Amino acid sequence: MTELVSIPDITLAAVDAALQAGVVSIGNFDGVHLGHASLLGQTRQLADRLGGPAIACLFDPHPIAILRPELAPKRLTSVEERARRMTKLGIDFLVVCQTSPDLLNLSPERFFDALVRDTLKCRGVVEGENFCFGKDRRGDVEVLRTLCRNQGIEFHIAEMESVGGAMISSTRIRDLLAEGNVREAAAMMATPHRICGVVAHGDRRGRTLGFPTANLEQIDVVIPAGGVYAGFASVGTTRHPAAIHIGESPTFQSGDPTKVEVHLIDFSGDLYEQTVSVELIDRVRGVVRFESVEAIADQLRKDIQSAQQLLALP
Known part of the structure:
Protein backbone atom coordinates (compact mmCIF):
# COMPACT_ATOMS: atom_id res chain seq x y z
CA MET A 1 0.00 0.00 0.00
CA THR A 2 1.38 3.41 -0.96
CA GLU A 3 1.92 5.38 2.23
CA LEU A 4 0.85 9.03 2.35
CA VAL A 5 3.40 11.38 3.93
CA SER A 6 2.72 15.08 4.48
CA ILE A 7 5.50 17.71 4.46
CA PRO A 8 4.31 21.18 5.56
CA ASP A 9 7.55 22.96 4.58
CA ILE A 10 10.23 21.34 2.41
CA THR A 11 12.86 23.83 3.64
CA LEU A 12 12.41 22.69 7.24
CA ALA A 13 11.49 19.06 6.72
CA ALA A 14 12.86 16.21 8.76
CA VAL A 15 11.57 12.91 7.39
CA ASP A 16 11.88 9.29 8.39
CA ALA A 17 14.98 7.56 7.03
CA ALA A 18 12.68 5.13 5.18
CA LEU A 19 11.89 7.94 2.70
CA GLN A 20 15.51 8.68 1.93
CA ALA A 21 18.08 7.33 -0.52
CA GLY A 22 15.47 6.33 -3.07
CA VAL A 23 14.15 7.53 -6.43
CA VAL A 24 11.60 10.34 -6.78
CA SER A 25 9.26 11.60 -9.48
CA ILE A 26 7.70 15.01 -8.89
CA GLY A 27 4.40 16.04 -10.47
CA ASN A 28 0.70 16.55 -9.95
CA PHE A 29 -0.33 13.00 -10.91
CA ASP A 30 -4.01 13.96 -11.14
CA GLY A 31 -5.91 10.97 -12.51
CA VAL A 32 -2.79 8.77 -12.35
CA HIS A 33 -3.28 8.20 -16.08
CA LEU A 34 -1.28 5.94 -18.39
CA GLY A 35 1.37 8.63 -18.86
CA HIS A 36 1.80 8.83 -15.09
CA ALA A 37 1.81 5.03 -14.89
CA SER A 38 4.71 4.84 -17.35
CA LEU A 39 6.63 7.51 -15.45
CA LEU A 40 6.04 5.86 -12.09
CA GLY A 41 6.83 2.43 -13.50
CA GLN A 42 10.26 3.71 -14.53
CA THR A 43 10.63 5.25 -11.08
CA ARG A 44 9.98 1.83 -9.56
CA GLN A 45 12.49 0.15 -11.90
CA LEU A 46 15.24 2.64 -11.11
CA ALA A 47 14.54 2.33 -7.38
CA ASP A 48 14.90 -1.44 -7.65
CA ARG A 49 18.24 -1.03 -9.41
CA LEU A 50 19.66 1.61 -7.10
CA GLY A 51 18.07 0.37 -3.90
CA GLY A 52 15.72 2.40 -1.73
CA PRO A 53 12.08 3.43 -2.01
CA ALA A 54 10.11 4.56 -5.07
CA ILE A 55 8.58 7.94 -4.26
CA ALA A 56 6.01 10.15 -5.97
CA PRO A 69 -7.12 30.73 -8.27
CA GLU A 70 -9.67 31.63 -10.96
CA LEU A 71 -7.83 29.29 -13.35
CA ALA A 72 -7.39 26.38 -10.94
CA PRO A 73 -8.67 23.16 -12.57
CA LYS A 74 -11.13 20.90 -10.79
CA ARG A 75 -9.21 17.81 -9.81
CA LEU A 76 -9.83 14.39 -11.33
CA THR A 77 -8.87 12.45 -8.22
CA SER A 78 -8.43 13.11 -4.53
CA VAL A 79 -4.96 12.70 -3.06
CA GLU A 80 -6.14 9.53 -1.33
CA GLU A 81 -7.38 8.08 -4.62
CA ARG A 82 -4.04 8.88 -6.24
CA ALA A 83 -2.25 6.95 -3.50
CA ARG A 84 -4.63 4.03 -3.98
CA ARG A 85 -3.91 3.88 -7.71
CA MET A 86 -0.17 4.23 -7.14
CA THR A 87 -0.20 1.14 -4.96
CA LYS A 88 -0.74 -0.97 -8.09
CA LEU A 89 2.29 0.71 -9.67
CA GLY A 90 4.65 -0.21 -6.86
CA ILE A 91 5.11 3.25 -5.40
CA ASP A 92 6.15 3.07 -1.75
CA PHE A 93 5.41 6.66 -0.69
CA LEU A 94 3.29 9.53 -1.96
CA VAL A 95 4.81 12.65 -0.45
CA VAL A 96 2.38 15.57 -0.28
CA CYS A 97 4.10 18.93 0.09
CA GLN A 98 2.01 21.85 1.26
CA THR A 99 1.97 24.56 -1.39
CA SER A 100 2.64 28.07 -0.13
CA PRO A 101 3.78 31.40 -1.60
CA ASP A 102 7.20 30.85 0.02
CA LEU A 103 7.57 27.48 -1.70
CA LEU A 104 6.54 28.93 -5.07
CA ASN A 105 9.16 31.68 -4.69
CA LEU A 106 12.04 29.21 -4.33
CA SER A 107 14.53 29.29 -7.19
CA PRO A 108 14.97 26.01 -9.10
CA GLU A 109 18.31 25.49 -7.35
CA ARG A 110 16.92 26.15 -3.86
CA PHE A 111 13.90 23.94 -4.55
CA PHE A 112 16.15 21.10 -5.71
CA VAL A 126 12.67 10.40 -13.10
CA GLU A 127 10.65 13.12 -14.85
CA GLY A 128 8.67 13.76 -18.01
CA GLU A 129 10.23 15.82 -20.78
CA ASN A 130 7.96 18.84 -20.10
CA PHE A 131 8.70 19.02 -16.36
CA CYS A 132 9.28 22.52 -14.95
CA PHE A 133 10.00 23.62 -11.39
CA GLY A 134 11.00 26.56 -9.23
CA LYS A 135 9.92 30.21 -9.27
CA ASP A 136 8.18 31.17 -12.51
CA ARG A 137 8.86 27.60 -13.74
CA ARG A 138 12.39 28.65 -14.59
CA GLY A 139 13.78 25.16 -14.07
CA ASP A 140 13.37 22.60 -16.88
CA VAL A 141 14.68 19.09 -17.46
CA GLU A 142 18.07 20.38 -18.61
CA VAL A 143 18.46 22.43 -15.43
CA LEU A 144 17.40 19.36 -13.46
CA ARG A 145 19.85 17.15 -15.34
CA THR A 146 22.71 19.50 -14.43
CA LEU A 147 21.69 19.73 -10.77
CA CYS A 148 21.46 15.94 -10.52
CA ARG A 149 24.81 15.43 -12.23
CA ASN A 150 26.48 17.87 -9.82
CA GLN A 151 25.17 15.85 -6.86
CA GLY A 152 25.87 12.41 -8.33
CA ILE A 153 22.15 11.66 -8.67
CA GLU A 154 21.02 9.49 -11.58
CA PHE A 155 18.49 11.25 -13.81
CA HIS A 156 16.11 9.82 -16.43
CA ILE A 157 13.58 11.46 -18.77
CA ALA A 158 10.46 9.41 -19.44
CA GLU A 159 8.85 9.68 -22.88
CA MET A 160 5.29 11.00 -23.28
CA GLU A 161 2.57 8.36 -23.70
CA SER A 162 -0.31 8.42 -26.19
CA VAL A 163 -3.55 6.54 -26.86
CA GLY A 164 -4.79 6.30 -30.44
CA GLY A 165 -2.37 9.04 -31.46
CA ALA A 166 -3.63 11.46 -28.79
CA MET A 167 -1.18 12.53 -26.11
CA ILE A 168 -2.30 11.63 -22.62
CA SER A 169 -2.68 14.46 -20.14
CA SER A 170 -4.91 15.41 -17.23
CA THR A 171 -6.13 18.39 -19.27
CA ARG A 172 -7.15 16.12 -22.15
CA ILE A 173 -9.03 13.85 -19.74
CA ARG A 174 -10.88 16.83 -18.25
CA ASP A 175 -11.87 17.88 -21.78
CA LEU A 176 -13.21 14.40 -22.52
CA LEU A 177 -15.27 14.41 -19.32
CA ALA A 178 -16.63 17.85 -20.21
CA GLU A 179 -17.89 16.23 -23.43
CA GLY A 180 -19.39 13.29 -21.52
CA ASN A 181 -16.89 10.91 -23.10
CA VAL A 182 -16.21 8.86 -19.97
CA ARG A 183 -15.24 5.77 -21.98
CA GLU A 184 -12.28 7.44 -23.71
CA ALA A 185 -11.30 9.18 -20.47
CA ALA A 186 -11.23 5.77 -18.78
CA ALA A 187 -9.01 4.42 -21.57
CA MET A 188 -6.46 7.13 -20.78
CA MET A 189 -6.62 6.46 -17.04
CA ALA A 190 -6.87 2.65 -17.38
CA THR A 191 -9.75 2.86 -14.90
CA PRO A 192 -13.22 4.48 -14.92
CA HIS A 193 -13.61 8.04 -13.68
CA ARG A 194 -14.79 7.89 -10.08
CA ILE A 195 -16.91 10.43 -8.21
CA CYS A 196 -17.65 10.15 -4.53
CA GLY A 197 -20.28 11.94 -2.46
CA VAL A 198 -22.53 11.84 0.56
CA VAL A 199 -26.20 10.94 0.03
CA ALA A 200 -28.46 13.89 0.85
CA HIS A 201 -32.22 14.40 0.80
CA GLY A 202 -33.57 15.44 -2.60
CA ASP A 203 -37.01 16.18 -3.96
CA ARG A 204 -37.94 12.43 -3.98
CA ARG A 205 -39.14 12.78 -7.57
CA GLY A 206 -37.34 9.58 -8.61
CA ARG A 207 -39.08 7.60 -5.90
CA THR A 208 -42.44 8.97 -7.07
CA LEU A 209 -41.64 7.78 -10.58
CA GLY A 210 -40.70 4.33 -9.30
CA PHE A 211 -36.95 4.82 -9.69
CA PRO A 212 -35.52 6.02 -6.35
CA THR A 213 -32.17 7.78 -6.56
CA ALA A 214 -29.38 8.67 -4.17
CA ASN A 215 -28.58 12.38 -4.49
CA LEU A 216 -24.86 12.94 -4.01
CA GLU A 217 -23.39 16.06 -2.47
CA GLN A 218 -19.91 17.13 -1.32
CA ILE A 219 -18.31 15.95 -4.58
CA ASP A 220 -14.83 17.46 -4.95
CA VAL A 221 -13.71 16.08 -8.33
CA VAL A 222 -14.63 16.76 -11.96
CA ILE A 223 -18.29 16.05 -12.73
CA PRO A 224 -18.85 15.05 -16.40
CA ALA A 225 -21.25 16.69 -18.82
CA GLY A 226 -24.94 16.33 -18.14
CA GLY A 227 -26.67 13.13 -19.22
CA VAL A 228 -27.44 9.58 -18.17
CA TYR A 229 -24.56 7.18 -17.57
CA ALA A 230 -24.10 3.50 -16.93
CA GLY A 231 -21.82 2.65 -14.05
CA PHE A 232 -21.30 0.99 -10.72
CA ALA A 233 -22.02 2.41 -7.27
CA SER A 234 -20.16 1.18 -4.22
CA VAL A 235 -21.55 1.45 -0.71
CA GLY A 236 -18.96 0.24 1.75
CA THR A 237 -17.60 -2.98 0.28
CA THR A 238 -20.72 -3.71 -1.82
CA ARG A 239 -20.77 -2.78 -5.53
CA HIS A 240 -24.03 -2.34 -7.43
CA PRO A 241 -24.82 -1.70 -11.11
CA ALA A 242 -26.27 1.76 -11.51
CA ALA A 243 -27.84 4.30 -13.84
CA ILE A 244 -26.60 7.81 -13.06
CA HIS A 245 -28.25 11.09 -14.03
CA ILE A 246 -26.02 14.17 -14.05
CA GLY A 247 -27.31 17.69 -14.52
CA GLU A 248 -30.55 19.61 -14.35
CA SER A 249 -34.08 18.34 -14.95
CA PRO A 250 -35.44 20.54 -17.76
CA THR A 251 -38.87 18.90 -17.64
CA PHE A 252 -39.32 20.22 -14.08
CA GLN A 253 -37.17 23.31 -14.65
CA SER A 254 -35.08 22.37 -11.63
CA GLY A 255 -31.63 21.23 -10.61
CA ASP A 256 -28.18 22.41 -11.59
CA PRO A 257 -25.54 21.22 -14.09
CA THR A 258 -23.57 19.40 -11.38
CA LYS A 259 -26.43 17.54 -9.71
CA VAL A 260 -25.71 13.80 -9.44
CA GLU A 261 -28.53 11.27 -8.92
CA VAL A 262 -27.71 7.56 -8.70
CA HIS A 263 -30.21 4.75 -9.18
CA LEU A 264 -28.78 1.49 -7.82
CA ILE A 265 -30.38 -1.13 -10.04
CA ASP A 266 -30.38 -4.06 -7.63
CA PHE A 267 -30.71 -2.21 -4.31
CA SER A 268 -33.47 -1.06 -2.02
CA GLY A 269 -32.96 0.64 1.31
CA ASP A 270 -31.96 3.86 3.04
CA LEU A 271 -28.63 5.41 2.01
CA TYR A 272 -29.00 8.86 3.58
CA GLU A 273 -25.78 10.29 5.03
CA GLN A 274 -23.77 7.38 3.63
CA THR A 275 -20.82 7.82 1.27
CA VAL A 276 -21.34 6.39 -2.21
CA SER A 277 -18.55 5.99 -4.77
CA VAL A 278 -19.58 5.87 -8.44
CA GLU A 279 -17.57 4.54 -11.39
CA LEU A 280 -18.78 5.96 -14.72
CA ILE A 281 -18.48 3.35 -17.49
CA ASP A 282 -20.31 4.85 -20.48
CA ARG A 283 -22.81 7.52 -21.47
CA VAL A 284 -26.34 6.42 -22.33
CA ARG A 285 -27.74 9.75 -23.54
CA GLY A 286 -27.74 13.50 -22.98
CA VAL A 287 -30.14 15.58 -20.91
CA VAL A 288 -33.64 15.64 -22.49
CA ARG A 289 -36.84 17.56 -21.77
CA PHE A 290 -39.99 15.41 -21.70
CA GLU A 291 -43.61 16.41 -22.21
CA SER A 292 -45.07 14.37 -19.35
CA VAL A 293 -44.27 12.40 -16.22
CA GLU A 294 -45.33 9.23 -18.04
CA ALA A 295 -42.81 9.92 -20.80
CA ILE A 296 -40.07 10.34 -18.20
CA ALA A 297 -40.92 7.05 -16.50
CA ASP A 298 -40.93 5.24 -19.85
CA GLN A 299 -37.53 6.71 -20.74
CA LEU A 300 -36.10 5.79 -17.33
CA ARG A 301 -37.04 2.17 -17.93
CA LYS A 302 -35.23 2.31 -21.27
CA ASP A 303 -32.22 4.02 -19.66
CA ILE A 304 -31.90 1.26 -17.09
CA GLN A 305 -32.12 -1.40 -19.79
CA SER A 306 -29.44 0.44 -21.79
CA ALA A 307 -27.25 0.69 -18.70
CA GLN A 308 -27.60 -3.03 -18.07
CA GLN A 309 -26.58 -3.75 -21.64
CA LEU A 310 -23.56 -1.45 -21.47
CA LEU A 311 -22.53 -3.08 -18.20
CA ALA A 312 -23.03 -6.53 -19.77
CA LEU A 313 -25.66 -7.45 -17.17
CA PRO A 314 -28.50 -9.92 -17.71
Whole structure:
Protein backbone atom coordinates (compact mmCIF):
# COMPACT_ATOMS: atom_id res chain seq x y z
CA MET A 1 0.00 0.00 0.00
CA THR A 2 1.38 3.41 -0.96
CA GLU A 3 1.92 5.38 2.23
CA LEU A 4 0.85 9.03 2.35
CA VAL A 5 3.40 11.38 3.93
CA SER A 6 2.72 15.08 4.48
CA ILE A 7 5.50 17.71 4.46
CA PRO A 8 4.31 21.18 5.56
CA ASP A 9 7.55 22.96 4.58
CA ILE A 10 10.23 21.34 2.41
CA THR A 11 12.86 23.83 3.64
CA LEU A 12 12.41 22.69 7.24
CA ALA A 13 11.49 19.06 6.72
CA ALA A 14 12.86 16.21 8.76
CA VAL A 15 11.57 12.91 7.39
CA ASP A 16 11.88 9.29 8.39
CA ALA A 17 14.98 7.56 7.03
CA ALA A 18 12.68 5.13 5.18
CA LEU A 19 11.89 7.94 2.70
CA GLN A 20 15.51 8.68 1.93
CA ALA A 21 18.08 7.33 -0.52
CA GLY A 22 15.47 6.33 -3.07
CA VAL A 23 14.15 7.53 -6.43
CA VAL A 24 11.60 10.34 -6.78
CA SER A 25 9.26 11.60 -9.48
CA ILE A 26 7.70 15.01 -8.89
CA GLY A 27 4.40 16.04 -10.47
CA ASN A 28 0.70 16.55 -9.95
CA PHE A 29 -0.33 13.00 -10.91
CA ASP A 30 -4.01 13.96 -11.14
CA GLY A 31 -5.91 10.97 -12.51
CA VAL A 32 -2.79 8.77 -12.35
CA HIS A 33 -3.28 8.20 -16.08
CA LEU A 34 -1.28 5.94 -18.39
CA GLY A 35 1.37 8.63 -18.86
CA HIS A 36 1.80 8.83 -15.09
CA ALA A 37 1.81 5.03 -14.89
CA SER A 38 4.71 4.84 -17.35
CA LEU A 39 6.63 7.51 -15.45
CA LEU A 40 6.04 5.86 -12.09
CA GLY A 41 6.83 2.43 -13.50
CA GLN A 42 10.26 3.71 -14.53
CA THR A 43 10.63 5.25 -11.08
CA ARG A 44 9.98 1.83 -9.56
CA GLN A 45 12.49 0.15 -11.90
CA LEU A 46 15.24 2.64 -11.11
CA ALA A 47 14.54 2.33 -7.38
CA ASP A 48 14.90 -1.44 -7.65
CA ARG A 49 18.24 -1.03 -9.41
CA LEU A 50 19.66 1.61 -7.10
CA GLY A 51 18.07 0.37 -3.90
CA GLY A 52 15.72 2.40 -1.73
CA PRO A 53 12.08 3.43 -2.01
CA ALA A 54 10.11 4.56 -5.07
CA ILE A 55 8.58 7.94 -4.26
CA ALA A 56 6.01 10.15 -5.97
CA CYS A 57 5.84 13.75 -4.81
CA LEU A 58 3.05 16.26 -5.40
CA PHE A 59 2.02 19.67 -4.16
CA ASP A 60 -1.34 20.36 -2.57
CA PRO A 61 -3.18 22.56 -3.26
CA HIS A 62 -2.30 22.81 -6.94
CA PRO A 63 0.12 25.75 -7.40
CA ILE A 64 -2.32 27.42 -9.80
CA ALA A 65 -4.84 27.59 -6.94
CA ILE A 66 -2.46 30.02 -5.23
CA LEU A 67 -1.03 31.84 -8.23
CA ARG A 68 -4.23 32.16 -10.32
CA PRO A 69 -7.12 30.73 -8.27
CA GLU A 70 -9.67 31.63 -10.96
CA LEU A 71 -7.83 29.29 -13.35
CA ALA A 72 -7.39 26.38 -10.94
CA PRO A 73 -8.67 23.16 -12.57
CA LYS A 74 -11.13 20.90 -10.79
CA ARG A 75 -9.21 17.81 -9.81
CA LEU A 76 -9.83 14.39 -11.33
CA THR A 77 -8.87 12.45 -8.22
CA SER A 78 -8.43 13.11 -4.53
CA VAL A 79 -4.96 12.70 -3.06
CA GLU A 80 -6.14 9.53 -1.33
CA GLU A 81 -7.38 8.08 -4.62
CA ARG A 82 -4.04 8.88 -6.24
CA ALA A 83 -2.25 6.95 -3.50
CA ARG A 84 -4.63 4.03 -3.98
CA ARG A 85 -3.91 3.88 -7.71
CA MET A 86 -0.17 4.23 -7.14
CA THR A 87 -0.20 1.14 -4.96
CA LYS A 88 -0.74 -0.97 -8.09
CA LEU A 89 2.29 0.71 -9.67
CA GLY A 90 4.65 -0.21 -6.86
CA ILE A 91 5.11 3.25 -5.40
CA ASP A 92 6.15 3.07 -1.75
CA PHE A 93 5.41 6.66 -0.69
CA LEU A 94 3.29 9.53 -1.96
CA VAL A 95 4.81 12.65 -0.45
CA VAL A 96 2.38 15.57 -0.28
CA CYS A 97 4.10 18.93 0.09
CA GLN A 98 2.01 21.85 1.26
CA THR A 99 1.97 24.56 -1.39
CA SER A 100 2.64 28.07 -0.13
CA PRO A 101 3.78 31.40 -1.60
CA ASP A 102 7.20 30.85 0.02
CA LEU A 103 7.57 27.48 -1.70
CA LEU A 104 6.54 28.93 -5.07
CA ASN A 105 9.16 31.68 -4.69
CA LEU A 106 12.04 29.21 -4.33
CA SER A 107 14.53 29.29 -7.19
CA PRO A 108 14.97 26.01 -9.10
CA GLU A 109 18.31 25.49 -7.35
CA ARG A 110 16.92 26.15 -3.86
CA PHE A 111 13.90 23.94 -4.55
CA PHE A 112 16.15 21.10 -5.71
CA ASP A 113 18.49 21.44 -2.73
CA ALA A 114 15.64 21.53 -0.21
CA LEU A 115 13.56 18.63 -1.50
CA VAL A 116 15.71 16.32 -3.62
CA ARG A 117 19.12 16.72 -2.00
CA ASP A 118 18.52 17.57 1.67
CA THR A 119 15.10 16.17 2.60
CA LEU A 120 14.81 13.01 0.49
CA LYS A 121 18.56 12.53 -0.18
CA CYS A 122 17.66 10.96 -3.51
CA ARG A 123 19.78 8.53 -5.50
CA GLY A 124 17.67 8.96 -8.61
CA VAL A 125 15.10 11.25 -10.27
CA VAL A 126 12.67 10.40 -13.10
CA GLU A 127 10.65 13.12 -14.85
CA GLY A 128 8.67 13.76 -18.01
CA GLU A 129 10.23 15.82 -20.78
CA ASN A 130 7.96 18.84 -20.10
CA PHE A 131 8.70 19.02 -16.36
CA CYS A 132 9.28 22.52 -14.95
CA PHE A 133 10.00 23.62 -11.39
CA GLY A 134 11.00 26.56 -9.23
CA LYS A 135 9.92 30.21 -9.27
CA ASP A 136 8.18 31.17 -12.51
CA ARG A 137 8.86 27.60 -13.74
CA ARG A 138 12.39 28.65 -14.59
CA GLY A 139 13.78 25.16 -14.07
CA ASP A 140 13.37 22.60 -16.88
CA VAL A 141 14.68 19.09 -17.46
CA GLU A 142 18.07 20.38 -18.61
CA VAL A 143 18.46 22.43 -15.43
CA LEU A 144 17.40 19.36 -13.46
CA ARG A 145 19.85 17.15 -15.34
CA THR A 146 22.71 19.50 -14.43
CA LEU A 147 21.69 19.73 -10.77
CA CYS A 148 21.46 15.94 -10.52
CA ARG A 149 24.81 15.43 -12.23
CA ASN A 150 26.48 17.87 -9.82
CA GLN A 151 25.17 15.85 -6.86
CA GLY A 152 25.87 12.41 -8.33
CA ILE A 153 22.15 11.66 -8.67
CA GLU A 154 21.02 9.49 -11.58
CA PHE A 155 18.49 11.25 -13.81
CA HIS A 156 16.11 9.82 -16.43
CA ILE A 157 13.58 11.46 -18.77
CA ALA A 158 10.46 9.41 -19.44
CA GLU A 159 8.85 9.68 -22.88
CA MET A 160 5.29 11.00 -23.28
CA GLU A 161 2.57 8.36 -23.70
CA SER A 162 -0.31 8.42 -26.19
CA VAL A 163 -3.55 6.54 -26.86
CA GLY A 164 -4.79 6.30 -30.44
CA GLY A 165 -2.37 9.04 -31.46
CA ALA A 166 -3.63 11.46 -28.79
CA MET A 167 -1.18 12.53 -26.11
CA ILE A 168 -2.30 11.63 -22.62
CA SER A 169 -2.68 14.46 -20.14
CA SER A 170 -4.91 15.41 -17.23
CA THR A 171 -6.13 18.39 -19.27
CA ARG A 172 -7.15 16.12 -22.15
CA ILE A 173 -9.03 13.85 -19.74
CA ARG A 174 -10.88 16.83 -18.25
CA ASP A 175 -11.87 17.88 -21.78
CA LEU A 176 -13.21 14.40 -22.52
CA LEU A 177 -15.27 14.41 -19.32
CA ALA A 178 -16.63 17.85 -20.21
CA GLU A 179 -17.89 16.23 -23.43
CA GLY A 180 -19.39 13.29 -21.52
CA ASN A 181 -16.89 10.91 -23.10
CA VAL A 182 -16.21 8.86 -19.97
CA ARG A 183 -15.24 5.77 -21.98
CA GLU A 184 -12.28 7.44 -23.71
CA ALA A 185 -11.30 9.18 -20.47
CA ALA A 186 -11.23 5.77 -18.78
CA ALA A 187 -9.01 4.42 -21.57
CA MET A 188 -6.46 7.13 -20.78
CA MET A 189 -6.62 6.46 -17.04
CA ALA A 190 -6.87 2.65 -17.38
CA THR A 191 -9.75 2.86 -14.90
CA PRO A 192 -13.22 4.48 -14.92
CA HIS A 193 -13.61 8.04 -13.68
CA ARG A 194 -14.79 7.89 -10.08
CA ILE A 195 -16.91 10.43 -8.21
CA CYS A 196 -17.65 10.15 -4.53
CA GLY A 197 -20.28 11.94 -2.46
CA VAL A 198 -22.53 11.84 0.56
CA VAL A 199 -26.20 10.94 0.03
CA ALA A 200 -28.46 13.89 0.85
CA HIS A 201 -32.22 14.40 0.80
CA GLY A 202 -33.57 15.44 -2.60
CA ASP A 203 -37.01 16.18 -3.96
CA ARG A 204 -37.94 12.43 -3.98
CA ARG A 205 -39.14 12.78 -7.57
CA GLY A 206 -37.34 9.58 -8.61
CA ARG A 207 -39.08 7.60 -5.90
CA THR A 208 -42.44 8.97 -7.07
CA LEU A 209 -41.64 7.78 -10.58
CA GLY A 210 -40.70 4.33 -9.30
CA PHE A 211 -36.95 4.82 -9.69
CA PRO A 212 -35.52 6.02 -6.35
CA THR A 213 -32.17 7.78 -6.56
CA ALA A 214 -29.38 8.67 -4.17
CA ASN A 215 -28.58 12.38 -4.49
CA LEU A 216 -24.86 12.94 -4.01
CA GLU A 217 -23.39 16.06 -2.47
CA GLN A 218 -19.91 17.13 -1.32
CA ILE A 219 -18.31 15.95 -4.58
CA ASP A 220 -14.83 17.46 -4.95
CA VAL A 221 -13.71 16.08 -8.33
CA VAL A 222 -14.63 16.76 -11.96
CA ILE A 223 -18.29 16.05 -12.73
CA PRO A 224 -18.85 15.05 -16.40
CA ALA A 225 -21.25 16.69 -18.82
CA GLY A 226 -24.94 16.33 -18.14
CA GLY A 227 -26.67 13.13 -19.22
CA VAL A 228 -27.44 9.58 -18.17
CA TYR A 229 -24.56 7.18 -17.57
CA ALA A 230 -24.10 3.50 -16.93
CA GLY A 231 -21.82 2.65 -14.05
CA PHE A 232 -21.30 0.99 -10.72
CA ALA A 233 -22.02 2.41 -7.27
CA SER A 234 -20.16 1.18 -4.22
CA VAL A 235 -21.55 1.45 -0.71
CA GLY A 236 -18.96 0.24 1.75
CA THR A 237 -17.60 -2.98 0.28
CA THR A 238 -20.72 -3.71 -1.82
CA ARG A 239 -20.77 -2.78 -5.53
CA HIS A 240 -24.03 -2.34 -7.43
CA PRO A 241 -24.82 -1.70 -11.11
CA ALA A 242 -26.27 1.76 -11.51
CA ALA A 243 -27.84 4.30 -13.84
CA ILE A 244 -26.60 7.81 -13.06
CA HIS A 245 -28.25 11.09 -14.03
CA ILE A 246 -26.02 14.17 -14.05
CA GLY A 247 -27.31 17.69 -14.52
CA GLU A 248 -30.55 19.61 -14.35
CA SER A 249 -34.08 18.34 -14.95
CA PRO A 250 -35.44 20.54 -17.76
CA THR A 251 -38.87 18.90 -17.64
CA PHE A 252 -39.32 20.22 -14.08
CA GLN A 253 -37.17 23.31 -14.65
CA SER A 254 -35.08 22.37 -11.63
CA GLY A 255 -31.63 21.23 -10.61
CA ASP A 256 -28.18 22.41 -11.59
CA PRO A 257 -25.54 21.22 -14.09
CA THR A 258 -23.57 19.40 -11.38
CA LYS A 259 -26.43 17.54 -9.71
CA VAL A 260 -25.71 13.80 -9.44
CA GLU A 261 -28.53 11.27 -8.92
CA VAL A 262 -27.71 7.56 -8.70
CA HIS A 263 -30.21 4.75 -9.18
CA LEU A 264 -28.78 1.49 -7.82
CA ILE A 265 -30.38 -1.13 -10.04
CA ASP A 266 -30.38 -4.06 -7.63
CA PHE A 267 -30.71 -2.21 -4.31
CA SER A 268 -33.47 -1.06 -2.02
CA GLY A 269 -32.96 0.64 1.31
CA ASP A 270 -31.96 3.86 3.04
CA LEU A 271 -28.63 5.41 2.01
CA TYR A 272 -29.00 8.86 3.58
CA GLU A 273 -25.78 10.29 5.03
CA GLN A 274 -23.77 7.38 3.63
CA THR A 275 -20.82 7.82 1.27
CA VAL A 276 -21.34 6.39 -2.21
CA SER A 277 -18.55 5.99 -4.77
CA VAL A 278 -19.58 5.87 -8.44
CA GLU A 279 -17.57 4.54 -11.39
CA LEU A 280 -18.78 5.96 -14.72
CA ILE A 281 -18.48 3.35 -17.49
CA ASP A 282 -20.31 4.85 -20.48
CA ARG A 283 -22.81 7.52 -21.47
CA VAL A 284 -26.34 6.42 -22.33
CA ARG A 285 -27.74 9.75 -23.54
CA GLY A 286 -27.74 13.50 -22.98
CA VAL A 287 -30.14 15.58 -20.91
CA VAL A 288 -33.64 15.64 -22.49
CA ARG A 289 -36.84 17.56 -21.77
CA PHE A 290 -39.99 15.41 -21.70
CA GLU A 291 -43.61 16.41 -22.21
CA SER A 292 -45.07 14.37 -19.35
CA VAL A 293 -44.27 12.40 -16.22
CA GLU A 294 -45.33 9.23 -18.04
CA ALA A 295 -42.81 9.92 -20.80
CA ILE A 296 -40.07 10.34 -18.20
CA ALA A 297 -40.92 7.05 -16.50
CA ASP A 298 -40.93 5.24 -19.85
CA GLN A 299 -37.53 6.71 -20.74
CA LEU A 300 -36.10 5.79 -17.33
CA ARG A 301 -37.04 2.17 -17.93
CA LYS A 302 -35.23 2.31 -21.27
CA ASP A 303 -32.22 4.02 -19.66
CA ILE A 304 -31.90 1.26 -17.09
CA GLN A 305 -32.12 -1.40 -19.79
CA SER A 306 -29.44 0.44 -21.79
CA ALA A 307 -27.25 0.69 -18.70
CA GLN A 308 -27.60 -3.03 -18.07
CA GLN A 309 -26.58 -3.75 -21.64
CA LEU A 310 -23.56 -1.45 -21.47
CA LEU A 311 -22.53 -3.08 -18.20
CA ALA A 312 -23.03 -6.53 -19.77
CA LEU A 313 -25.66 -7.45 -17.17
CA PRO A 314 -28.50 -9.92 -17.71
